[in-house]
Amino acid sequence: MINISQFILNFFQRESTILALSRFGVFLCFIFLSLLAGRYTPTFVRIITQKFAPQQVASIYNNLIDPLRNLFRIAGSLILISLSLVWIQDYQSIYIFLSPIVDLAVIISLAWLSSRLFQQFIRAYGIELVRKFGREVDELLLVFETLANVIIGFIAVLAFAQSQQFNLVGLLTGLGIGGLAVAFAAQKTLEQLLGTIVLYLDRPFVPGEYIRLQKSGQIPEGLFGRIESIGIRSTKIRTAAKSTLFIIPNSILANLEIENITRGKKVMVLLYLDFLDILQEREQALVQQVIVESTNSLFGIDPGSTSITFLNHKDEEKSSRTRVTFFILGSSENSLQLRKRLLELANEKISRKLMNHGIEFKLQDPTIYVESPVTI
Incomplete structure (x- = not known):
């Protein structure tokens, strides 16, 4: 009787092992098919474009899709791989390990693709749209492009947090209430941090470039030198004549007139x-x-x-x-x-x-x- 029970137990264990191996085999096959099918994502997008805009399909494909075909392939492959995870959903330890990694890769690829698509749209059609409204094309387009990238990045962060059931909105609300108390306690530090954020977003200079600072109350004699580094609190500038190192808080630099010599x-x-x-x-x-x-x-x-x-x-x-x-x-x-x-x-x-x-x-x-x- 014991031998029969042991035989039945071994049989079911063997069946579960075979089932697990078969599921992993199917999962690996779907990954291979995802990589293969992902290469045809630009063609699939072109077919969809042709269905909804048959007259402009050639122009849209050449201006928007064709320059980014590699990004389309990567995004398409990652989306299909994400869908393939359903085959290992019953194996929680492996699924919990792989799912966040794949989700993060999908969101990053889609965010990067959206950013580049918007950039291509601005280059191909944005200029003509601005002119149709009787406006002159200037650097405002680049500012608008930067703002769009910030919005895309913020949406990507929210999407990843939502995919992991992480209440990011609640956390931000809590931080906002607690942040008011911190703001009063560290006003000077926050001012310098805000100046750093402004410098990184506006990018009036980068390390290695030569700049000239006009005479002001903070810098009575002005300054000409090379940017050594941009830190969290301050920026280091190596003067051209004496080769001395000036360390200027970013909050001050954000309010000064800066002449960038290298970009001239x-x-x-x-x-x-x-x-x-x-x-x-x-x-x-x-x-x-x-x-x-x-x-x-x-x-x-x-x-x-x-x-x-x-x-x-x-x-x-x-x-x-x-x-x-x-x-x-x-x-x-x-x-x-x-x-x-x-x-x-x-x-x-x-x-x-x-x-x-x-x-x-x-x-x-x-x-x-x-x-x-x-x-x-």
């Missing part, structure tokens, strides 16, 4: 326009007028820097080339990218105007950008 750089742009016919003097004057009007009206173009040179080809073909050079100004990589996008729109505007006057040309690719950093 220009980028020279070289455009080559190949015309199908040799241009006469009247046509050259028209081309020059159209180019100057289109470039000087752009935000971020160095006024008066546009130079136009007409070069006639010496071959047997009746054609001519025009070289256009000018400088664009930018304080950061994002602002330079914005100006380059504005330049692309200006090229389209130039093309339309000249075509209306019966002048055909081909714009040589790629456009040449030459950085011209400031000499310190």
Whole structure:
């Protein structure tokens, strides 16, 4: 009798082991399929876009989806892997270990994808939308982009807290009530911390850049030097002449006029326009007028820097080339990218105007950008 009971017990234990192994096998298969299917996420998004906006599908895909296809693949794969966790839900120890990691990865990938999508939307369509409302395109777009990233990050934190059944709203409410008492007790420290947050968000300088501080009540003689580091309480600046180290509280820096010398750089742009016919003097004057009007009206173009040179080809073909050079100004990589996008729109505007006057040309690719950093 004992042997029969032992046999039955061993049989059920063996069956549960087989069931567990089969579930893990299915789980691993679904992970493999998730990685495989995730590679086709951009195609799936394109099909959905084509269903709801068949006329604009090519433009939307090329401007928004195609530049971010790798991010779409990562996000799609992680979402499918998250859905695959249902196969090991009965095994609590493993599920509890893997679930938060996968949830965090999914939320980070979706937040990063949303941020980049918004950035691409601003570059592709935001400029035209601003112009349709009769507004000039300026750095406000970049500020709006930063604000959107902060909102996306905040939503991502709330989403992860909610997925883990963590009452983040209640915690923030409790901290808000208790924070009032702390604010009165550590007002000076909080002022310095707020100055640090302002510097990190606005980023008027980063370590390694040269800045000049104007004369003020806190700095009577002014200051010119190189940023060594930005700490929680203060910023260290190495002076250029004496090589001494100035340590200035961030709360003071946040209220000073700062001249960033390193970012005072220009980028020279070289455009080559190949015309199908040799241009006469009247046509050259028209081309020059159209180019100057289109470039000087752009935000971020160095006024008066546009130079136009007409070069006639010496071959047997009746054609001519025009070289256009000018400088664009930018304080950061994002602002330079914005100006380059504005330049692309200006090229389209130039093309339309000249075509209306019966002048055909081909714009040589790629456009040449030459950085011209400031000499310190």
